[in-house]
Amino acid sequence: MTSNLFSPFDCRHVTFRNRIGVAPMCQYSSVDGLPNAWHMVHLGSRAVGGAGLVLFEAAAVSPEGRISPADLGLWNQRQAEALRPIADFVQAQGAVAGIQLAHAGRKGSTQVPWVGRAEVSVADGGWETMAPSALRFQPAYPLPREMPPSDIERVIDSFRASARLAQAAGFQVLELHMGHGYLAHEFLSPLTNQREDHYGGGFENRIRFAVEIVRAVRSEWPEHLPLFVRLSVTDWVDGGWDLGQSIQLAKILRPLGVDLIDCSSGSIVPDSRGPQTPGFQVPFAAAIRAQAGIPTAAVGLITQARQAEDILAQGQADMVLLARQLLVDPYWPLRAQAELEGASSHWPVQYERAVNPQAKR
Ligand SMILES: Cc1cc2nc3c(=O)[nH]c(=O)nc-3n(C[C@H](O)[C@H](O)[C@H](O)COP(=O)(O)O)c2cc1C
Numbered sequence: 001m002t003s004n005l006f007s008p009f010d011c012r013h014v015t016f017r018n019r020i021g022v023a024p025m026c027q028y029s030s031v032d033g034l035p036n037a038w039h040m041v042h043l044g045s046r047a048v049g050g051a052g053l054v055l056f057e058a059a060a061v062s063p064e065g066r067i068s069p070a071d072l073g074l075w076n077q078r079q080a081e082a083l084r085p086i087a088d089f090v091q092a093q094g095a096v097a098g099i100q101l102a103h104a105g106r107k108g109s110t111q112v113p114w115v116g117r118a119e120v121s122v123a124d125g126g127w128e129t130m131a132p133s134a135l136r137f138q139p140a141y142p143l144p145r146e147m148p149p150s151d152i153e154r155v156i157d158s159f160r161a162s163a164r165l166a167q168a169a170g171f172q173v174l175e176l177h178m179g180h181g182y183l184a185h186e187f188l189s190p191l192t193n194q195r196e197d198h199y200g201g202g203f204e205n206r207i208r209f210a211v212e213i214v215r216a217v218r219s220e221w222p223e224h225l226p227l228f229v230r231l232s233v234t235d236w237v238d239g240g241w242d243l244g245q246s247i248q249l250a251k252i253l254r255p256l257g258v259d260l261i262d263c264s265s266g267s268i269v270p271d272s273r274g275p276q277t278p279g280f281q282v283p284f285a286a287a288i289r290a291q292a293g294i295p296t297a298a299v300g301l302i303t304q305a306r307q308a309e310d311i312l313a314q315g316q317a318d319m320v321l322l323a324r325q326l327l328v329d330p331y332w333p334l335r336a337q338a339e340l341e342g343a344s345s346h347w348p349v350q351y352e353r354a355v356n357p358q359a360k361r
Helices: 037-048 077-092 149-168 183-188 208-220 243-256 282-292 305-313 324-328 332-341 349-355
Strands: 009-011 014-016 020-022 053-060 096-102 173-178 227-232 260-264 296-299 319-322
Touching: 020 332, 037 053, 037 077, 053 077, 053 173, 053 319, 077 096, 077 149, 096 149, 149 173, 149 208, 173 183, 173 208, 183 208, 183 227, 208 227, 208 243, 227 243, 243 260, 243 282, 260 282, 282 296, 305 319, 305 332, 319 324, 324 332
Parallel strands: 020 053, 020 319, 053 096, 096 173, 173 227, 227 260, 260 296, 296 319
Antiparallel strands: 009 014
């Protein structure tokens, strides 16, 4: 019996073998923005584990777009060349390789999380951060400069250039990070955007930066390849960005060539991550899918095969993305398929005879 979870998903000219994606997860393990053997093993294992999409972690579009000095980057040819064999390996396992492009804005120039999220000073290899308005995320974070129009143009150009490099690196999906309190989200949310020019104020102005990034990236990213956008669908704060505005934005992005909204939430201000209960963000994916008429991905505390299957069967989303569960168990997709369908079809040939009782010996 075929499940919804293991039915293929077509998006432009790309076919995902199933509806399970590895959510982007920063590893804070790069030097000069370069991937290394850690990334090959981390991402490669999850492709071997049967995911349909492996989204590489947030890659900064410029050095000052990083969260920490150890972030992955995609602003030069060397980085694209180092990513290529990892993307190729992921795709050789039957998964689609995608990468998330990001700019951290006012959350940049901070330590890796296991050191603690304090500012890294310029003297220690940090940088001056930027944001729509000169407001700190929290006291231990750097004070960003308010971006003049020249900064805005430069960041949009960086996204465009990064999209070109992503193509050179062999990726088949691009996701733009417009959530979690990073730069694009900082423009969307009235909590962080207090500008008085045409990038601030009303909804039309606050979405301008995001829309300009999408236009720039779509002009560079091949027509036949999917473009996803990750939103924090709500700030979980009164007076902040919310579901209604996300639906409006999704309706505007769809005709600009965005193929799917990845529905996350929160993190624009400290302690705003939502209730953290199983599937707590799924209703956002359902609402945007139904009301904006665009495919969505659900993410956030999806851990069970039956739970994932029900999200798809009920038409709440077109894909499910898993993060922490896939760290615990890279083979989750193979086990989920056995649970839902009685057998797993994607064991790598090197393993199959040993682990799959139904395989011919
Ligand atoms: C280690 C780790 C790193 C993460 N890095 C990113 C990232 O690079 N970009 C992003 O959009 N979300 C990031 N997230 C959030 C996840 O993509 C996901 O939305 C979140 O963990 C909820 O899904 P889960 O409940 O399946 O873990 C990260 C999460 C974890 C656990």
